[in-house]
Amino acid sequence: MKAFIFPGQGCQKEGMGKELYEYFPETREFFEKANDFLGHRITDVMFHGSELELMETRNTQPAVFLYEVVLAMTQKEMYPDVVAGHSLGEFAALVVNGCLSFEDGLNLVLNRALIAQKVCEKYETAMGAVIGFPDEYVEKRLQEISNESGEPIYFANYNGPGQVVITGSKKGIKIACKAFKAEGAKKAIPLAIGGSFHSPYMEEARVELGKIIEETKFRKPLVPIYQCVDGKRHEDPVEIKNNLIYHITNPVRWTDMVKNMKNDGITEYYEVGTDDTLQKIVARMCPTDKISSLWDIPTYNSIKSLKIE
Incomplete structure (x- = not known):
């Protein structure tokens, strides 16, 4: 098929x-x-x-x-x-x-x-790519990072095992990408997309x-x-x-x-x-x-x- x-x-x-x-x-x-x-x-x-x-x-x-x-x-x-x-x-x-x-x-x-x-255009938002962690780990850490920073951060795309896109406030995405990189992600970078789609x-x-x-x-x-x-x-x-x-x-x-x-x-x-x-x-x-x-x-x-x- x-x-x-x-x-x-x-x-x-x-x-x-x-x-x-x-x-x-x-x-x-x-x-x-x-x-x-x-x-x-x-x-x-x-x-x-x-x-x-x-x-x-x-x-x-x-x-x-x-x-x-x-x-x-x-x-x-x-x-x-x-x-x-x-x-x-x-x-x-x-x-x-x-x-x-x-x-x-x-x-x-x-x-x-x-x-x-x-x-x-109304909000300072962004998206980021995170590669190298299980979805469950990213979900758990997003909630923790959001709570600790006070910045809204969400899952945007479940693209495949170990390959996800996150979204939220611009500051929150920067904080999250920095944290995931420090924790050993293969890649954790903000994307060249203005906005917070799928959130x-x-x-x-x-x-x-x-x-x-x-x-x-x-x-x-x-x-x-x-x-x-x-x-x-x-x-x-x-x-x-x-x-x-x-x-x-x-x-x-x-x-x-x-x-x-x-x-x-x-x-x-x-x-x-x-x-x-x-x-x-x-x-x-x-x-x-x-x-x-x-x-x-x-x-x-x-x-x-x-x-x-």
């Missing part, structure tokens, strides 16, 4: 999507719909823009979402048995499995970006975005999705909608998502993105399974070696 896995924010790259637009004419409808909906040519930013332009709030999340949806819908060799998305990637997964329309998915992603940005800091965003999600039509999906909020498999559109409402304030349980997919018989994982971020994580957890990029399947062989000027 096959899973399509969709990475989140951070996989954006200069020139992303240009090959798809040039060599697959059927994709142009999606790209142009996005341009019209967003009110500016996101394709110009994706194909020709600088890294700084791609990092702008109104561009980053829509660009990643658009690229992933188009890439998944372009290939003709296979269709997934299940889908799963890491953070932002969950929105692309919900379009690909038919639960959301393309336009509704794009609308939610744009609003998610803009609403979250407003909240980020209680996003409660205002959850309420505002939740109203938009509530008004959005969710259909019966063609294949199940494993969702970030609980890591479990879902097919009921009401459950999926409710989980998505709490998506932005709850940690991403990617470790549980992969474990549950493996327990349910998934043996092939195809990353729908620009790089191998999720492939590396899944490979460590499922060393005997087939793990690759969607770009590795025959549909794309004819353009993989071509350079578009």
Whole structure:
């Protein structure tokens, strides 16, 4: 059984999507719909823009979402048995499995970006990566460090055994990273992300975005999705909608998502993105399974070696 896995924010790259637009004419409808909906040519930013332009709030999340949806819908060799998305990637997964329309998915992603940005600007918050400790140890120490320092610190992403992302106040993340480094972490560093995604800091965003999600039509999906909020498999559109409402304030349980997919018989994982971020994580957890990029399947062989000027 096959899973399509969709990475989140951070996989954006200069020139992303240009090959798809040039060599697959059927994709142009999606790209142009996005341009019209967003009110500016996101394709110009994706194909020709600088890294700084791609990092702008109104561009980053829509660009990643658009690229992933188009890439998944372009290939003709296979269709997934299940889908799963890491953070932002969950929105692309919900379009690909038919639960959301393309336009509704794009609308939610744009609003998610803009609403979250407003909240980020209100608080001095940050995120950090901690590698080399069991999740349980990090959870325990986060609570202790938070209590000792008086700074709010939370778990943001359970990315894989021994690989997590923490979030909270900017001061709290600095204190926590320094403590974990002193305790022997392989890596404990603040990330170049302004904000505290997947934490209680996003409660205002959850309420505002939740109203938009509530008004959005969710259909019966063609294949199940494993969702970030609980890591479990879902097919009921009401459950999926409710989980998505709490998506932005709850940690991403990617470790549980992969474990549950493996327990349910998934043996092939195809990353729908620009790089191998999720492939590396899944490979460590499922060393005997087939793990690759969607770009590795025959549909794309004819353009993989071509350079578009």
